[in-house]
Amino acid sequence: MMSKTYIFGHKSPDTDSITSSLVMADLETKLGNDVLACRLGSLNKETEYVLNYFDIEAPELIEKIEDEQQVILVDHNSPSESIDNIENAKILKVVDHHKIAFETSYPLFVRTEPVGCTETVLLKLYKENGLTPDKTIASLMLSAIISDTLLLKSPTTTEDDKDAVKELAEIAEIDYESYGLEMLKAGTDLSSFSIEEILSLDAKQIDFKDVKSIVNQVNTADIADVMEMKDDLEAGMEKIIEEEELDLFMLLITDIVNSNSQVIALGKDAALVEKAYGVKLADNTVLLEGVVSRKKQVVPIMTENA
Amino acid sequence: MMSKTYIFGHKSPDTDSITSSLVMADLETKLGNDVLACRLGSLNKETEYVLNYFDIEAPELIEKIEDEQQVILVDHNSPSESIDNIENAKILKVVDHHKIAFETSYPLFVRTEPVGCTETVLLKLYKENGLTPDKTIASLMLSAIISDTLLLKSPTTTEDDKDAVKELAEIAEIDYESYGLEMLKAGTDLSSFSIEEILSLDAKQIDFKDVKSIVNQVNTADIADVMEMKDDLEAGMEKIIEEEELDLFMLLITDIVNSNSQVIALGKDAALVEKAYGVKLADNTVLLEGVVSRKKQVVPIMTENA
Numbered sequence: 001m002m003s004k005t006y007i008f009g010h011k012s013p014d015t016d017s018i019t020s021s022l023v024m025a026d027l028e029t030k031l032g033n034d035v036l037a038c039r040l041g042s043l044n045k046e047t048e049y050v051l052n053y054f055d056i057e058a059p060e061l062i063e064k065i066e067d068e069q070q071v072i073l074v075d076h077n078s079p080s081e082s083i084d085n086i087e088n089a090k091i092l093k094v095v096d097h098h099k100i101a102f103e104t105s106y107p108l109f110v111r112t113e114p115v116g117c118t119e120t121v122l123l124k125l126y127k128e129n130g131l132t133p134d135k136t137i138a139s140l141m142l143s144a145i146i147s148d149t150l151l152l153k154s155p156t157t158t159e160d161d162k163d164a165v166k167e168l169a170e171i172a173e174i175d176y177e178s179y180g181l182e183m184l185k186a187g188t189d190l191s192s193f194s195i196e197e198i199l200s201l202d203a204k205q206i207d208f209k210d211v212k213s214i215v216n217q218v219n220t221a222d223i224a225d226v227m228e229m230k231d232d233l234e235a236g237m238e239k240i241i242e243e244e245e246l247d248l249f250m251l252l253i254t255d256i257v258n259s260n261s262q263v264i265a266l267g268k269d270a271a272l273v274e275k276a277y278g279v280k281l282a283d284n285t286v287l288l289e290g291v292v293s294r295k296k297q298v299v300p301i302m303t304e305n306a
Numbered sequence: 307m308m309s310k311t312y313i314f315g316h317k318s319p320d321t322d323s324i325t326s327s328l329v330m331a332d333l334e335t336k337l338g339n340d341v342l343a344c345r346l347g348s349l350n351k352e353t354e355y356v357l358n359y360f361d362i363e364a365p366e367l368i369e370k371i372e373d374e375q376q377v378i379l380v381d382h383n384s385p386s387e388s389i390d391n392i393e394n395a396k397i398l399k400v401v402d403h404h405k406i407a408f409e410t411s412y413p414l415f416v417r418t419e420p421v422g423c424t425e426t427v428l429l430k431l432y433k434e435n436g437l438t439p440d441k442t443i444a445s446l447m448l449s450a451i452i453s454d455t456l457l458l459k460s461p462t463t464t465e466d467d468k469d470a471v472k473e474l475a476e477i478a479e480i481d482y483e484s485y486g487l488e489m490l491k492a493g494t495d496l497s498s499f500s501i502e503e504i505l506s507l508d509a510k511q512i513d514f515k516d517v518k519s520i521v522n523q524v525n526t527a528d529i530a531d532v533m534e535m536k537d538d539l540e541a542g543m544e545k546i547i548e549e550e551e552l553d554l555f556m557l558l559i560t561d562i563v564n565s566n567s568q569v570i571a572l573g574k575d576a577a578l579v580e581k582a583y584g585v586k587l588a589d590n591t592v593l594l595e596g597v598v599s600r601k602k603q604v605v606p607i608m609t610e611n612a
Contacts, residue, residue: 097413098413099409099410099411099412099413099414100406100408100409100410100414100416101409101410102406103405103406103407104405104406104407105405105605105606105609105610106405106420106606107403107404107405107418107419107420107421107601108405108406108418108419108420109418109419109420110406110416110417110418110419111416111417112413112414112415112416113413113414113415113416114412114413114414114415115413124434128430128434295413299411300411300412303411304411
């Protein structure tokens with residue numbers, strides 16, 4: 001007997017990862033497939049706000065999968081961002097908007113596009129199958145695009161994302177700008193988090209060539225607020241660097257109102273940040289003007305300079 | 307000034323690789339993009355038959371590309387099957403039906419499906435963009451699906467491929483069964499080829515884990531005909547094994563009428579064939595009953611047993 005196909009986004013899930021899992025599960029169910037929406041970690045504050053707002057249950061938390069488990073990956077494809085034993089899974093489909101960083105020994109359905117959010121691709125899949133997302137699903141999709149594109153202001157934003165937001169806002173009957181700002185602000189509330197939690201909220205393991213790194217991004221409406229914790233954050237980062245044998249830990253504190261990021265860089269390859277952006281770290285930190293997108297403004301430039 | 311985007315299929319091109327390049331170029335042109343259909347090698351007999359039949363010019367032969375050249379890959383994604391300096395290219399899109407075997411440092415459009423032929427995916431792309439292939443383009447697409455699926459008899463054949471053939475045959479106004487058999491037979495004519503040419507006609511470099519291999523497939527209507535050249539074929543294979551430092555050279559002589567393959571296996575890891583299929587090579591050769599698909603019946607089982 002074949003069990004359900006598990007659908008999940010990346011570790012340290014954000015709003016796109018959680019909602020893509022729910023939305024893809026809706027689409028697959030409508031297509032007659034037996035699936036279960038899953039997640040690989042705790043909800044962040046922003047996603048909690050979204051699920052509460054629309055009264056939706058979170059996907060099921062899973063920690064490992066059986067050998068040969070059939071899975072669908074959304075919002076990620078790299079094994080380093082997936083469930084620990086992903087190499088034992090049978091990947092049926094991938095729907096994503098990131099660089100390609102996985103291999104298979106078999107052909108499969110892969111749909112990636114260089115757009116701001118997985119949901120923008122998922123909206124196309126609904127249409128291609130002659131379907132329309134219902135009001136609740138559209139609300140989730142809309143939330144994720146606002147989250148990933150910082151209200152369509154991030155340089156990752158494409159015309160497809162803008163069109164999708166307009167279309168989804170109409171189905172969802174939501175004033176997306178006021179809703180979106182409230183949602184983003186909810187995501188910046190760090191008050192209930194320990195330092196360890198802040199450092200893992202949106203942490204991605206990324207190797208810039210041979211430089212083994214973690215890049216963690218924390219959104220805020222006020223950089224100074226977060227920088228008050230600088231000493232504690234650095235101590236926490238040093239601990240993770242040692243435990244994970246990292247060459248670099250970059251913490252991006254991203255001002256979602258003014259679209260800048262304060263970076264704290266630690267590790268033996270911290271100077272890579274200076275080389276990549278032509279800046280000087282002072283006391284391990286520097287403001288990167290206009291930098292808000294890890295995918296578009298950090299990964300390529302750091303990789304190129306590594 | 308940005309030059310045209312080059313579109314090409316894999317090295318040692320087959321009918322799918324050549325026609326996918328032409329068909330994708332048609333689609334991209336209709337979408338307003340400036341592209342050039344290219345190919346990475348000589349036409350095989352089958353593809354020559356197809357292009358002559360419909361009076362179509364072959365894509366432009368290219369041997370290398372400039373740094374940063376924008377490219378679209380069809381019918382392949384692995385760098386080992388692509389143009390030699392593919393790592394310097396900017397890959398805009400991939401449309402394919404093979405396993406995933408490439409990496410990027412940037413997000414891109416990827417569309418792969420586990421179907422029998424790239425053209426089956428391309429037909430979906432036409433529809434998703436509100437377009438229909440014209441009669442000539444439909445004829446090319448139809449030819450490639452017949453070629454890749456051996457007239458819908460290969461185990462790689464899916465319902466999508468069958469539906470596509472029906473739809474395309476109607477647009478093309480072709481009796482696809484009689485046309486298809488003639489086309490496949492044209493592809494089995496080896497009379498004008500040297501041994502070196504036969505051994506490179508449809509050769510793919512594939513590593514089964516650490517076993518560095520070439521798997522070459524030659525279609526025939528009569529295995530005995532080809533086996534008359536066995537001594538010369540083996541001498542040629544030994545030469546390539548030495549030059550390329552291969553661990554294994556598998557030559558599949560595939561009977562397209564009865565759906566079997568005679569395999570000749572040479573190299574220090576030839577016994578992998580025995581292990582994978584539970585057979586004994588006699589004088590380096592054995593008949594693999596029912597095996598016609600390199601992708602579905604060779605690559606996975608050889609990889610698993612390596």
